[in-house]
Amino acid sequence: MQSFFARTKKKGVMKMKKIIVAGAGHGGIAAAALLAKQGYDVTVLELKKRAEMGHDWHDVMAKSSFEDAGFTRPEDGRFIPYTNTSYVAPSQKTEIAEPYKVSEWSGYIDRKELLKHLIGEAEKAGVAFRFGVKVVSVACDCEKVTGVRVLERGKIKEYAGDLVIDAAGIDSPVRRTLPGTFGVKNEISPKETFYTWRGYFENTEKKLTDPTNRVFFYHNNRPGMDWAITDEKFVDILVGGFRPIDQKDVDLALEDFRRQYPYMGKMIRGGQFVKIPLRRTLPVIVANGYAAVGDSAAMTEPLSGSGISLSLRAGKNLADAVIAAGEDALTVEKLWPYEYNYYQEQGNRQISNDVIKSILNSLTGRDVDFLLDSRILTLKEIASGGVPQYKAKELLEKLNLIKKPKIIPGMARALSHLTQIDAVCAKMPETYDAHKVAVWKKAYEAL
Ligand SMILES: Cc1cc2nc3c(=O)[nH]c(=O)nc-3n(C[C@H](O)[C@H](O)[C@H](O)COP(=O)(O)OP(=O)(O)OC[C@H]3O[C@@H](n4cnc5c(N)ncnc54)[C@H](O)[C@@H]3O)c2cc1C
Structure with a gap:
C-alpha cells in the first residue's frame, strides 16, 4: 500500500x-x-x-x-467585573480571602x-x-x-x-x-472528571458578600468544591464533586447555602449537571x-x-x-x-494545579480543615490568580514540622511529584520523535 x-x-x-x-x-x-x-x-x-x-x-x-x-x-x-475570592474550609471556621481588588484583566x-x-x-x-x-x-x-x-x-x-x-x-x-x-x-x-451542577437564584435583597465570590472546599464533607457568587440580581451557585454528584448532593448543598444566604429566592437560570476534565x-x-x-x-x-x-x-x-x-x-x-x-x-503551568487536586482528592474533610486551619495550605498553594505560586520544597518543610501521620504519607508522595515537574517538562521533545515522545509521556503521566 x-x-x-x-x-x-x-x-x-x-x-x-x-x-x-x-x-x-x-x-x-x-x-x-x-x-x-x-x-x-x-x-x-x-x-x-x-x-x-x-x-x-x-x-x-x-x-x-x-x-x-x-x-x-x-x-x-x-x-461583569471579577472581584476576588475567599476560600472557606470544610468546617467553615477558617476563610482565607484574596487581597480585595477588582481585576482589570478578567471578567464574567x-x-x-x-x-x-x-x-x-x-x-x-x-x-x-x-x-x-x-x-x-x-x-x-x-x-x-x-x-x-x-x-x-x-x-x-x-x-x-x-x-x-x-x-x-x-x-x-x-x-x-x-x-x-x-x-x-x-x-x-471518572477519577479525572469534575462533576458540576450550576444554578442562578434570585437575590431578593440585592445583597453582596465581600468578596462576592466564596469557594467552599469539601462543602458538607463531599470531596469537591462548591461556590456561591453574589450579584445584585442573582446568587450563582455551583456544586462540584471530585466524584459523581446527584440531585441529593445538590439539595443538601442548597440547604446550607439557603441558611447562609437567606435572600436566595427562586431559581431563575441553569440547573444543569455538566462534566469538566x-x-x-x-x-x-x-x-x-x-x-x-x-x-x-x-x-x-x-x-x-x-x-x-x-x-x-x-x-x-x-x-x-x-x-x-x-x-x-x-x-x-x-x-x-x-x-x-x-x-x-x-x-x-497547569500541572501543579493537577497535583494539588490529587492531594485534595486523597484527603477527608477533616484533613482539609487541618491543612487550612493550620495555614499549611495558604493562598500561595490554592489560588494566586489561578496558578499556585508555592515552592514544593517549602511545603514539604512545613509538613515535616507537623506530626499528622495520616496526612503526611499521602501528601508527601504527591508533593514529591511537585518537585519533579520542572525536570519532566524539560524532557518534552521539541520536534516529534516517537521514541522520545514515549519516554516523556511515561514520565509526564507518572507525575
Ligand atoms: C459549571 C461550569 C463552569 C465553568 N466555568 C468556567 C469559567 O468560569 N471559566 C472558564 O474558562 N471555563 C469554565 N468552565 C470550563 C469550560 O466550560 C471549558 O473548559 C471550555 O468550554 C472549553 O471546552 P471546549 O470549548 O473545548 O468544549 P465545550 O465547551 O464542551 O464545547 C464542545 C462542543 O462540542 C459539541 N459537541 C459535543 N459532542 C458533539 C458531537 N457528538 N457532535 C457534534 N458536536 C458535539 C458541544 O455541543 C459543544 O458545543 C466551566 C465549566 C462548567 C461545566
Whole structure:
C-alpha cells in the first residue's frame, strides 16, 4: 500500500486544505477562524442548534484571550467585573480571602453571548457552520485520520478533510473512537472528571458578600468544591464533586447555602449537571490528520476556572502550526509544534494545579480543615490568580514540622511529584520523535 506521506507528496495537493472541526468548542472556533482568514476551507460540525449554543451562566475569563486568538474583544459593558475570592474550609471556621481588588484583566461573560460573538466572527472570516449535526466517530485508515462520520438529518454520512480538529469536549466521539495505534488517550476517566451542577437564584435583597465570590472546599464533607457568587440580581451557585454528584448532593448543598444566604429566592437560570476534565492536558493530542483542542484534550483547569482562555489560545497555537506546514501533509510531525508550543506557553503551568487536586482528592474533610486551619495550605498553594505560586520544597518543610501521620504519607508522595515537574517538562521533545515522545509521556503521566 502506498503510504500517506508518499501519496500526498506525489499528488502535490493541499493548495487549499480542507479542515473539519468536530464540535464548536472554543479552541476549535478560534483555529477555524484563523485558518479561514488564510483561505483554508473550514467546516464546523456542531451537535446543538444555533439558538441552543452555550450554557445558561456566566464564565470568568481573561479579556485578552480574545485578541490572543485573533478575535475582537467585546466591549467592557458585556463583562461583569471579577472581584476576588475567599476560600472557606470544610468546617467553615477558617476563610482565607484574596487581597480585595477588582481585576482589570478578567471578567464574567454570559456563555451564550460569548459563543454568539465567536461564531459570528468566525462566520465573517469564512467558516461554514453546520448545526444539528452529530459526529458519531472518527473516519481513518491505518495511518491517518481522514475525516469524521456524522448523523445528519437521520442519515449517516462522512465528512472528509486533511485535518480533523477535535473540539467536541470531554466526551468527544472522535477522540474516543481513535484506534489505539494513534497514541491518543481515548477516555477521560471518572477519577479525572469534575462533576458540576450550576444554578442562578434570585437575590431578593440585592445583597453582596465581600468578596462576592466564596469557594467552599469539601462543602458538607463531599470531596469537591462548591461556590456561591453574589450579584445584585442573582446568587450563582455551583456544586462540584471530585466524584459523581446527584440531585441529593445538590439539595443538601442548597440547604446550607439557603441558611447562609437567606435572600436566595427562586431559581431563575441553569440547573444543569455538566462534566469538566480535571487532569493535566492529555500527553498526546496530535496524530496524522488529527489535533484535539480544549476539553477534548483536557486543557481546562477547573480549580482556577480558565478552560475558555486556555482553549482559545491553544486554537491559535494550532492554527499557527497548520499554516507553518504550508502545502505539506498535516502529519504528526507537522502538528507536534502545536502541542509543544501549547505546553511551553500554558500546559506546563497547569500541572501543579493537577497535583494539588490529587492531594485534595486523597484527603477527608477533616484533613482539609487541618491543612487550612493550620495555614499549611495558604493562598500561595490554592489560588494566586489561578496558578499556585508555592515552592514544593517549602511545603514539604512545613509538613515535616507537623506530626499528622495520616496526612503526611499521602501528601508527601504527591508533593514529591511537585518537585519533579520542572525536570519532566524539560524532557518534552521539541520536534516529534516517537521514541522520545514515549519516554516523556511515561514520565509526564507518572507525575
Ligand atoms: C459549571 C461550569 C463552569 C465553568 N466555568 C468556567 C469559567 O468560569 N471559566 C472558564 O474558562 N471555563 C469554565 N468552565 C470550563 C469550560 O466550560 C471549558 O473548559 C471550555 O468550554 C472549553 O471546552 P471546549 O470549548 O473545548 O468544549 P465545550 O465547551 O464542551 O464545547 C464542545 C462542543 O462540542 C459539541 N459537541 C459535543 N459532542 C458533539 C458531537 N457528538 N457532535 C457534534 N458536536 C458535539 C458541544 O455541543 C459543544 O458545543 C466551566 C465549566 C462548567 C461545566
